[in-house]
Amino acid sequence: MDKRLYQSGFIVYLFLIVLSAIFYKERVILFDTSYQLFSIVLRNYFATQDFRFVSIFTQAFPLLAMRAGLSLKAVTFLYSTGFTLFYTGCYVMCGTIFKQYRIALALLMFNILFVAHTFYWIQCEMFQGIALFMVVVACMASKKATQNPLMMAFIFLGMLTVNFSHMLLLFPVTFVFLFFLLRSEKIIKRKMIYSAAIFFFVLMQLKKMVFRAHYDTMAMNNADNIFKRFPHYFNIESNKRFLQECLTRYYWLPLLAIPIVLLYARKKNWKMLALFVCSTVGYLLLVNVSFPTLKTTDFYMESLYTPLSIFVALPLVFDLLPSLATRKVSIPLFALIVVTCCVRIFLMHQHYTERIDWERRFLAKNYGKKIITATAKAPLDTLTMIWGTPYEFWLLSTIEQNKTASMLIYDNPQNLYWLTGNHKEFITTWGSWPYKDLPAKYFHFDDTVSGYSIDQ
Numbered sequence: 001m002d003k004r005l006y007q008s009g010f011i012v013y014l015f016l017i018v019l020s021a022i023f024y025k026e027r028v029i030l031f032d033t034s035y036q037l038f039s040i041v042l043r044n045y046f047a048t049q050d051f052r053f054v055s056i057f058t059q060a061f062p063l064l065a066m067r068a069g070l071s072l073k074a075v076t077f078l079y080s081t082g083f084t085l086f087y088t089g090c091y092v093m094c095g096t097i098f099k100q101y102r103i104a105l106a107l108l109m110f111n112i113l114f115v116a117h118t119f120y121w122i123q124c125e126m127f128q129g130i131a132l133f134m135v136v137v138a139c140m141a142s143k144k145a146t147q148n149p150l151m152m153a154f155i156f157l158g159m160l161t162v163n164f165s166h167m168l169l170l171f172p173v174t175f176v177f178l179f180f181l182l183r184s185e186k187i188i189k190r191k192m193i194y195s196a197a198i199f200f201f202v203l204m205q206l207k208k209m210v211f212r213a214h215y216d217t218m219a220m221n222n223a224d225n226i227f228k229r230f231p232h233y234f235n236i237e238s239n240k241r242f243l244q245e246c247l248t249r250y251y252w253l254p255l256l257a258i259p260i261v262l263l264y265a266r267k268k269n270w271k272m273l274a275l276f277v278c279s280t281v282g283y284l285l286l287v288n289v290s291f292p293t294l295k296t297t298d299f300y301m302e303s304l305y306t307p308l309s310i311f312v313a314l315p316l317v318f319d320l321l322p323s324l325a326t327r328k329v330s331i332p333l334f335a336l337i338v339v340t341c342c343v344r345i346f347l348m349h350q351h352y353t354e355r356i357d358w359e360r361r362f363l364a365k366n367y368g369k370k371i372i373t374a375t376a377k378a379p380l381d382t383l384t385m386i387w388g389t390p391y392e393f394w395l396l397s398t399i400e401q402n403k404t405a406s407m408l409i410y411d412n413p414q415n416l417y418w419l420t421g422n423h424k425e426f427i428t429t430w431g432s433w434p435y436k437d438l439p440a441k442y443f444h445f446d447d448t449v450s451g452y453s454i455d456q
Helices: 002-022 024-028 031-043 053-067 072-097 101-112 125-141 149-163 167-182 190-210 214-228 237-245 252-266 270-290 298-305 307-325 330-365 389-401 413-419
Strands: 370-374 406-410 425-428 431-434 453-455
Touching (some): 002 101, 024 031, 024 072, 024 389, 031 053, 053 125, 053 149, 072 125, 101 307, 101 330, 125 190, 149 190, 167 307, 270 298, 307 330, 330 389, 389 406
């Protein structure tokens, strides 16, 4: 059954690749991703942030496309599809290279169980880190791992890269190690798990001392709410929002968690039951208490919830599906999870297509202008975030009009009057660049006379 489900997983990834190709603008012309692509084009090199070096695997696609002389449209297209190709490659390594079909299926579940907004907000390094970690785990489970120096080197280099991906990897990594340690079926040798775990946690402490990432430090400060909100954890707004989302997006969490709990209880496997319940409830509480209000955007909250899919995926693939196989329920359940994922992703595109459509109308209305517009004139419910619009306008205008638009949406445009005489620089949220310093192949400026105008 495992191999048959694994082979069917290629159909799922093929469909995800097709969606990545169809909605490539929605996925890349989107704040963080457009900014990262801007940085890659500007440097003609990788643009890793906060020491999250795992991103080089996905940034290699647009970088190689640039160095091959491809158009901006092709670069953008390959950046979008490159993320899904990376996950597909991880899937192949788990199943085809290391023959760990169940670990590969757990990776597939990670990619589809809850995904909706995060299919479009693609650049989060945590997703890439978890995918790479599952490949490392599959390598550790290989019978030849301890006998092959190259495989051992891959394991430790992989753990090193995973460590430099996202601070929240601490939780799925800990869960996965404990999951395989507590199982009666010894899939991975204990010495291997202990060695990898010690290496990971020691490296994590060294990283904190040597590589201080400002963004991670700010995010971790939110964890102080665990103490500030005690004991009023269960009446916060984010908990209520999560319960509502369980009816529309996260429905597989309760639908799968209940039978997993019942299965472990029936088998009196109390250790696995405790691991599953404590990990799921504890992590969910940590996220919701750290971000207790409704101010945090849906796409960001979804990204934070993503490790929950690993907590569900491993018990699902290793325990629940095999127990349902005799009742001929496992394959229909797998198919239902896949179908609901595809429908959920497709329906979510409307929000991100509306963003692109609004920006198209804004470009058409202000065609040929260099303009700084007040945030109050932009629909925040449509755009979600404003800071990325200069990079988004650059991509959209250059790809569709073959002319680069210089437009900035800013909170207080009157504070930027000193820029109105600037007629040979591209002004963005995070700085300005002389036209001569920008690669002409990807920035098409035809107006070096007019300055910026203020639209309040």
